[in-house]
Amino acid sequence: MRISTVILPVYRWPTAQEHWRRAEELGLHAAYTFDHLAFRSFRSGPWLGAVPTLAAAALVTSRIRLGTMVASPNFRHPVTLAQELMSLDDISGGRVTAGIGAGGEGFDTTILGGRPWAPGERADRFAEFLPLLDRLLTRPATTSHGTHYSAVEAPMIPGCVQRPRVPFTVAATGPRGLALTARYGQGWVTFGDRRQAAEQSGDAAAASVRDQVTRLNEACTALGRDPGDLERVYLTSFTKDPWQDSVDAFVDLAGRYCGLGIGEVVLNWPVPGTMFDGCQETFERIVTEAPRQLAG
Numbered sequence: 001m002r003i004s005t006v007i008l009p010v011y012r013w014p015t016a017q018e019h020w021r022r023a024e025e026l027g028l029h030a031a032y033t034f035d036h037l038a039f040r041s042f043r044s045g046p047w048l049g050a051v052p053t054l055a056a057a058a059l060v061t062s063r064i065r066l067g068t069m070v071a072s073p074n075f076r077h078p079v080t081l082a083q084e085l086m087s088l089d090d091i092s093g094g095r096v097t098a099g100i101g102a103g104g105e106g107f108d109t110t111i112l113g114g115r116p117w118a119p120g121e122r123a124d125r126f127a128e129f130l131p132l133l134d135r136l137l138t139r140p141a142t143t144s145h146g147t148h149y150s151a152v153e154a155p156m157i158p159g160c161v162q163r164p165r166v167p168f169t170v171a172a173t174g175p176r177g178l179a180l181t182a183r184y185g186q187g188w189v190t191f192g193d194r195r196q197a198a199e200q201s202g203d204a205a206a207a208s209v210r211d212q213v214t215r216l217n218e219a220c221t222a223l224g225r226d227p228g229d230l231e232r233v234y235l236t237s238f239t240k241d242p243w244q245d246s247v248d249a250f251v252d253l254a255g256r257y258c259g260l261g262i263g264e265v266v267l268n269w270p271v272p273g274t275m276f277d278g279c280q281e282t283f284e285r286i287v288t289e290a291p292r293q294l295a296g
Contacts, residue, residue, distance in 0.1 A: 001254050001294050002029035002264040003287050006069050006235070008271055013056060016048075019269055019287040020057040024064040026287050029264060032069035032099060035076075038107040042274060051084045058092035063278050064295065065095050069235065069266070070171045070189065071123075073129045074104030075112055079154045081202055082136035083165050086156055094161035099189060100133070101171030102126035106295070123176050124148065130170070130180050132178065139166035169233055175214055175219075182219040185229035189266075191238040201240035213261050233264040237276055243267060244278045250286045253295045 005028055007019050023031040035050040054066050059089050066088070071081055089096045103109070107261050109116045117125065128146045136142045137160055142151045169187035173194055174176050181188050191197055193208035198274055200208065217227040234257055236243040244267055254265055267286065270278035 001262075001291070003259050003291065004028055004030035004032065004065075004233075004264055004266045005269050005287070006032045006034065006266055007057075007269045008042070008276065009041075009050060009053045010042060010271060011048075012046070015072070016053065017060050018054065020064075021060050023269070026284060027291075028064060028287055030065035030067060030097060030266075031061075032266065033057075034066045034109050035068040035071040035099075036106075037111050040106070040225050043107055048107065049247070050145065051088065054088055054089050054096070055241075056169065058088065058095065060093075063095075064092075065097055066092055067097035068099045070093055070099035070101040070169075072108070072110035073099050073148075074103035075128075075285045078129055078132040078136055078152050082133055082154075086137065086160050086285050089160045089162055089166050090158075093162075094160070096166045097169055097187070098133075098166050099169045099171065100130060102129075102177060104194070126178065127176060131185050134165070134184050142220045143244055146280070169231065175215070178212075178216050178219040179223070181216065181230070182223050182225055185230060187264075188216055189233040189235055191235040192259045196277055197238045199240070205239040209257065209262070210260050231264060233266060233268045234262045237268045244270070244271075244283055244286065247286050247289050247293070250290050251282075254290065254294055286288055 005023055020031060023091055033050050033053050034202050035091040059068055085096060088097045098248045125148045128149050130153060132144055132149050136151060136156050137156060140157050143152045149182060165187035167190050168184055170181040170185040173188045173190060190212055191210060192205050193200060242249045243253055268274060268276040270280050270283050
């Protein structure tokens with residue numbers, strides 16, 4: 001079981017860089033940041049860009065993996081995102097993981113002045129977005145004309161440090177999204193039931209993930225892919241489960257989700273006074289002590 005974290009882009013860099021350095025010192029597998037223009041209750045406070053933050057984080061770390069959690073078509077275009085991912089992979093020396101999803105409802109959908117997309121259109125856009133992003137990152141030049149996204153002789157040189165490209169961890173729960181994950185993903189990420197996670201805990205929360213894993217396995221099998229090829233990532237803090245209350249609570253939950261096939265658990269770096277409030281000391285005890293207990 002790998003343990004990773006999400007460091008929200010809410011701090012000015014003199015403070016933020018210490019969190020990124022500390023994440024590496026603690027031995028975490030990866031440190032991600034949310035790729036939003038604004039996010040829920042944080043909308044009225046500081047919120048910095050994901051890509052510049054990750055570029056800066058790459059320069060103050062040397063081992064830990066870095067990535068988006070998650071980039072989406074809400075305000076991204078495959079051509080510009082591909083160039084930024086290629087650049088981040090170069091700056092980090094091949095340590096970038098691209099978390100990518102179809103996006104959801106919220107500020108990102110209207111902040112640029114557009115209309116919110118219906119679920120069907122969101123799925124249609126993602127069905128173009130992800131394959132084009134894959135093509136862009138694996139070819140020196142790409143031309144493609146789609147309904148929603150196009151590229152005309154878009155150069156991508158020198159290409160990614162990681163070959164054939166940076167790995168994709170795809171956020172998906174519906175049939176079309178899971179099929180895309182099976183085809184293009186190196187990993188899959190979930191926080192549970194999209195509509196009910198905030199009210200779930202225990203057996204109900206685990207059952208939602210178990211169902212998603214089953215359907216992901218079926219999507220892989222339908223494409224002739226070994227389901228075991230996909231990393232499975234669980235993003236905590238969106239259910240009522242006490243993931244960060246204590247080392248023992250984390251170990252109990254991590255053992256349960258490991259049994260569901262989850263190989264990486266992502267904890268939010270505590271942000272006092274917010275929905276991601278928590279004790280920094282307890283967080284650090286969890287990420288340093290729990291791996292030994294889980295291994296035992």
